[in-house]
Amino acid sequence: MEPLLRISDLHVDFLGYAGVTRVLNGIDLELFPGEFLGLVGESGSGKSLTANSVLGLLPKRSARISKGSIMFEGQELVGKPEKEFQSIRGKKISMVFQEPMNALNPSFKIGTQMAEILKLHKGLTSKEAKVESVRWLSRVRIPHPERIVNEYPFELSGGMRQRVLLAMALGCGAKLLLADEPTTALDVTIQAQILQLMKETADQLGTSVLLITHDLAVVAQTCRRVAVMYSGNIVESGPVGEVLHRPRHPYTIALLQALPNPDGKQNDLRSIPGSVPNLLTPPSGCRFHPRCTLAEKKCREIRPLLTSISENHYVACWRDGHHA
């Protein structure tokens, strides 16, 4: 099967007066149709940037894609002129963000905003768009959608707004949904509802979802595959069960050990020594090597690439795998 989205060797640089910062250092990622893929990383890992790159949303003056390609449905997205992106955003690839209030215009009613999108991307008339909006709102399980259509964003709770955004993102038949920390700002019970909703709706519509989060547990419960990012690179990827229960990359292992176990108690958590590298002067070779207890000479010199260690399970570490 051909992947819906294929990112190859993506490098993104940020330009500032102090120098060039390489924030994405060779990302390789594949997402298949109808798949739920988790992209996990801590702050500074570059996970949001990856999603923004796909949609061409990097700041024009200060960022540039210096190398690599992003193929969507066989089309190259890197270097695409802005005009052509307009027909992709919202229609073929949608995005949902952490803060729903930032994506909704506080001055317009929910119904108006939804209708606007439906008219733009699906070419519906005002009347049709209105009906379709209500249908979509009920699809995301918003109670009394006929009433909500006439309300303003500030009248809704966080969970409700996120549902509206989901409706807007999926309502135009997008094939790919990029969800950037969609539930981080929500309460845990609401989070559970939203995640379940995303999963079900995506399954029914056959939409692929790239779920970006820092929460490994969320990924464990919703995704089929996961990719772990550290400082601009993907260090491990594979089926969720494999990566979370049989992790191979030292960073993944350390991350899992740092999580308090909700089932048990009470031993001291293992924390990762050191801190996230300064990207102006990143470490040579493998960017994790200064914090890695297993680092060797080779790790300091050459960056390891993702290699397969078992069915679909890839690791970027010199400990595993043989490179050409």
Added chain:
Amino acid sequence: MLKPLLSLRGVEKEFLVRGNKGSLSFKAVNNVSLDIFPGETVGLVGESGCGKSTLGYMVLNLLDLTNGEILFEGQNLTDIGKVQQREIKSQIQIVFQDPQSSLNPRFRIGQIVEEPLRLNGWRDKHKRQERVRQLLTKVGLGEEYLGRFPHELSGGQRQRVAIARALSLDPKLIVLDEPTSALDVSVQAQILNLLKELQRDLNLAYLFISHNLAVVRHLSSKVAVMYLGRIVELADSDELFNNPLHPYTKVLLQSVPNLNTEKPLVVEFDGEMSTRLISPQGCSFHPRCCYANELCRETGTELQFIKEGHWVSCHDVSWGEKSEGDVVVAQSSTTYPGITD
């Protein structure tokens, strides 16, 4: 019998809100009673709007109580004179959630940690600075941090500074208001370990407020679950997580994602915590509770003793024990049309 360090008795906080139809009073904290013993960690969990932060602020005397009383080492905070009040205030300190806004961006780290000392009678500059160095070492920061500004430090380092500052007056109780929620997982682990170590060394009591159940469980000996201003369940940590009795606690525990990939999240409840200013009559949870009956809709509930180390505020806890397995099937107050069309 060990005497409690901090006692909350019937504590309430009412806010007056002006709406179009005149003012409404709304109870952010409703009849809360809780004891914290020296050296123990009490976890306070709940979702946004449940009143846990408001309660924390009242413990610190940053907010006045509308009703009830707070006793520290047996003394009522409002009864005593100003001087004594000050002394007691220094015994209860706080570490906030957002390391970014809990430190004055214009102060250097040394000044930040020194400030409580300056305001509380430490006149000798050298002695103060010596203490500051001691405190920073205790939280794992070297001398080189004294002259730096908060924006030069990472989130984890800032939180350490906040902890050092909280320790400066030798408090007996520290209120931790979501201390690790804004931090990365690896940094969170460092801070939690530090908090544990400090508790052991200094016999500190903690009131740990958080929405993250795994973190709370890791640190707390006792946990209180709050919903709409009330404590709905209070139990020893293990007991609460292994044997939750209140329907809301069960819903909460069910919603927490865990690393078990074999058991995907099963969510069968809907609705949200009511933020309407008019609390529902009767038990505050009944609109979302699948076990609700007439009694629940009419009469409010109180915390009742169930067994040693476990109190629940529910009319019929035996209902809770009847539930099947881990799945709580709750109704939503509305029905939604079928998804397939």
Added chain:
Amino acid sequence: MVELRYFHYFTKRYPLTVIGMIIISLVMLLALAAPLISPHNPYTMHLVDRLKPPNSIYLLGTDELGRDILSRIIYGARLSLLAGVGIVGIAGIFGIIFGSISGFLGGKVDSLLMRLMDIMLAFPSLVLALALSAALGPNFHNSILAVAIVKIPVYVRLVRGQTLSIKERQFVKAAQTFGAPKAWIISRHIIPNCLAPVVVQASLGIGEAILIAAALSFIGLGAQPPEAEWGAMVSMGRTFLLDQWWYATCPGIAIFFTVIGFNLLGDGVRDMLDPRSRN
């Protein structure tokens, strides 16, 4: 050399601000070095050479009393700068003090002060400045005081708004938990964090302040003869506009450039301090 690179980057990013800075530096130079640069004494009357057009001795001509216009313009820079800085300085200081106290204490104190500020703001600024100036007596220093008083409410409101949001921040609450008295909190925690918008407002306000001070002198309520003040010169020059147009025009141009310089600088300062433009 990070400094040089920064300078380069700065010029590329804020070209207009750099122009503003250049203009202001020029004006400041004129003001500071007036005795050295000025070709003549601004008060000396050369009655023989009255109302002469620009020539080699008097580069911008002479006025009706034979005084060199160029020298008077150079010395005039001192007064205008004094006006600009003095006005926003006084208004700013009062604004910071009253705004922070009022915002932090709230209650009756706050209400009272705000009503007073509302009353002041209800008057058109020029009219109020006129009235105050006349009441205090026509005099350059009094005119500065008058305009400063008129501008105080702007700064009070600004600082009060800032105070209201800062006092909710966690580091203020933290200070309260270890017993910090109100004066301490206001002076050490609130005021230092209010300064950024005040600086922006002040930089944007200097231009306007200079204009109003010049306007008052123009009407005759500010600088009195024989003071070499730009506004007063424009006023005097009106009479001779048809034949000796340079008399009124040159000081007018001086005012124009100075005000533009400060406005460009002010815009730049605002852009730089805007938290959103931080990368």
